[in-house]
Amino acid sequence: MNRFDCMEVLSAQLKDELVILSLGGSVDEWYNAAPHMRKASLFQQQLGCVTPQAFGLAVGLPHRRIVSLDTDGGMLFNLGILATLGNEQPENLFVVVWDNECYQSIGGPPTHTAAQRVDIAAIARGSGVKEAHVATDLATFEEHCRKGLAAREPYIVVAKVTSTVRRDIRRKHSDGREDKYIFVRHVEETENIVIMGPSEHN
Amino acid sequence: MKQGAVDAVIRGLKAAGVSVVCYLPDSLFKELYPALDADPDIRTIPVTNEGEGAAICGGVFLSGKRAALVMENSGLRASIEPLARMGLGAGIPVIMLMSYRGDLGENNWWAIPHGITMEPLLNAMRIPYRVVRKEDEIETAIHDAYEWAYAAYYHVAIALSGEIVR
Numbered sequence: 001m002n003r004f005d006c007m008e009v010l011s012a013q014l015k016d017e018l019v020i021l022s023l024g025g026s027v028d029e030w031y032n033a034a035p036h037m038r039k040a041s042l043f044q045q046q047l048g049c050v051t052p053q054a055f056g057l058a059v060g061l062p063h064r065r066i067v068s069l070d071t072d073g074g075m076l077f078n079l080g081i082l083a084t085l086g087n088e089q090p091e092n093l094f095v096v097v098w099d100n101e102c103y104q105s106i107g108g109p110p111t112h113t114a115a116q117r118v119d120i121a122a123i124a125r126g127s128g129v130k131e132a133h134v135a136t137d138l139a140t141f142e143e144h145c146r147k148g149l150a151a152r153e154p155y156i157v158v159a160k161v162t163s164t165v166r167r168d169i170r171r172k173h174s175d176g177r178e179d180k181y182i183f184v185r186h187v188e189e190t191e192n193i194v195i196m197g198p199s200e201h202n
Numbered sequence: 203m204k205q206g207a208v209d210a211v212i213r214g215l216k217a218a219g220v221s222v223v224c225y226l227p228d229s230l231f232k233e234l235y236p237a238l239d240a241d242p243d244i245r246t247i248p249v250t251n252e253g254e255g256a257a258i259c260g261g262v263f264l265s266g267k268r269a270a271l272v273m274e275n276s277g278l279r280a281s282i283e284p285l286a287r288m289g290l291g292a293g294i295p296v297i298m299l300m301s302y303r304g305d306l307g308e309n310n311w312w313a314i315p316h317g318i319t320m321e322p323l324l325n326a327m328r329i330p331y332r333v334v335r336k337e338d339e340i341e342t343a344i345h346d347a348y349e350w351a352y353a354a355y356y357h358v359a360i361a362l363s364g365e366i367v368r
Contacts, residue, residue: 020261042264046287049257053288056261056269059222059245080250084258088247176292184264195266199353 001137003098003161007033009142010096013149014067016190018183020044020054021069024105025165026098030069032169039186043172043179048077051095055085058093061191065092065149072099072111072158075120079127085154086128094148095156097121100163108163121158132156203233207337207366211299212241214344219268221245224255228274230301230367238272252277256284260294268297268348275300275320275361285327285357295351295358299344302333302363320361329357335364 003026011034019041021030027043034041044050054068075082075097085093101114112118124132131148135141135157148155174182184195211234215223224247227235239246249255252273262269271281277300288294303310304317324331330350334343340362347358 044287045291046257046284048253049260049284049287052254052257052284053261053264056222056258056263057265058261059247059258060262060265060267060269078251078254078257080254083250084247084254180264180292180294187264187266191266193266195264196355 001135001141001159001161002164003100003159004029004033004166005138006098006141006159006161009138010034010067010145011037013145016040017065017067017149018042018057018061018187019067019069020050020057022050022071022074022098023047024071026069026071028169028171029166031172032166039182042183043174043176045176047074050074051081051085052078054095055081055088055090055093058090061187062092064191065094067149068093068095070095070097072097072101072113072120073103076112076118079123082124082127082129086124090154091152093154094145094151095154096145096148097156097158098161099158100161102163104163104165121156124156129154129156132158134158134160136160203231203367204337205233207340207362208234208237210337210340211344212237212244214341215270216243217341218344218348220270220348221267222247222259222262222269223272224249224258224269225272226250226252226255226274226277228301228303230274230303231272231362234272252280253282253284256281256296257288259296260284260288263294263296271296271298273298273300274316275303276316278320278323278359282323282327285329289327289329289357293355295355297347297351298357298359300359300361301367302361305333305363307364307368324359327357329359331359331361333361333363335366337366340366
């Protein structure tokens with residue numbers, strides 16, 4: 001299964017959700033696979049932070065569906081978040097773990113899932129996230145996206161994808177700061193709230 | 203921690219608009235955590251390590267709500283990686299309230315590293331901080347921390363020490 005194909009399948013199901021995603025090749029892929037979600041996606045270069053940030057966003061906006069696009073390397077960096085999700089049971093958080101069994105962005109050395117003994121979905125279930133599944137084909141992935149985006153409990157799908165990266169796509173040029181402003185202004189506009197307001201004059 | 207200090211922290215957090223607190227419990231703030239849990243206006247989220255708590259607080263910031271990361275100062279060491287990436291890489295602030303383990307007066311050998319590393323780490327990260335040792339200065343410190351963090355969009359820390367935590 002190919003990550004870009006999975007992204008296109010997921011993208012087709014998204015409308016007013018907010019997305020936080022992980023580092024590496026998936027950034028440019030998501031930028032192209034979901035052009036209508038660019039402002040609604042926070043592109044972060046932060047191993048181990050993606051699902052915790054998405055959970056914090058889900059806590060702050062309980063009426064809004066939040067999607068975390070995490071990775072095997074990112075999730076293994078901070079497995080504790082699975083236990084926190086198990087305890088807190090957020091009703092509006094869908095987590096996709098792109099599991100390509102390697103640290104693809106630095107050339108592909110294996111992660112701990114490569115030896116076929118470590119199962120992130122099983123770890124999630126053992127942490128109290130009942131709806132934690134593995135998808136190895138596109139139809140199964142699509143079905144989990146449909147269920148995960150409608151679930152009233154934390155829902156995780158570990159997508160077993162190849163380590164290939166789409167190279168024939170447009171690169172995203174913005175950095176983390178610009179991405180944050182774009183994302184925050186989108187949240188402000190769609191939620192009719194102020195997050196980063198005007199400065200005081202005193 | 204005396205009841206007066208617990209009350210001052212909670213009043214300060216509420217006055218600053220905080221509605222979410224992530225924490226990993228420690229001994230010096232022992233009385234604070236159940237009080238936060240019991241407060242109907244504050245959602246507490248116990249975390250497995252303080253770095254996870256920092257990242258959750260960052261996500262809460264993006265929602266427009268206000269969060270605090272409450273912890274022992276040893277948690278700063280566990281938080282440095284997400285703090286560096288969120289703060290310096292994206293400008294996502296985390297406001298930290300920590301107990302100052304290892305300050306002068308410390309009588310536990312295992313807490314000495316916390317005291318020795320806290321201020322140099324905060325300085326290395328260019329995180330402004332205030333060490334508060336008087337109960338009547340807690341609320342002002344918390345207020346000032348949020349004012350600064352929401353002007354700079356960068357992390358800030360308050361360390362409680364002295365009679366407040368002894």
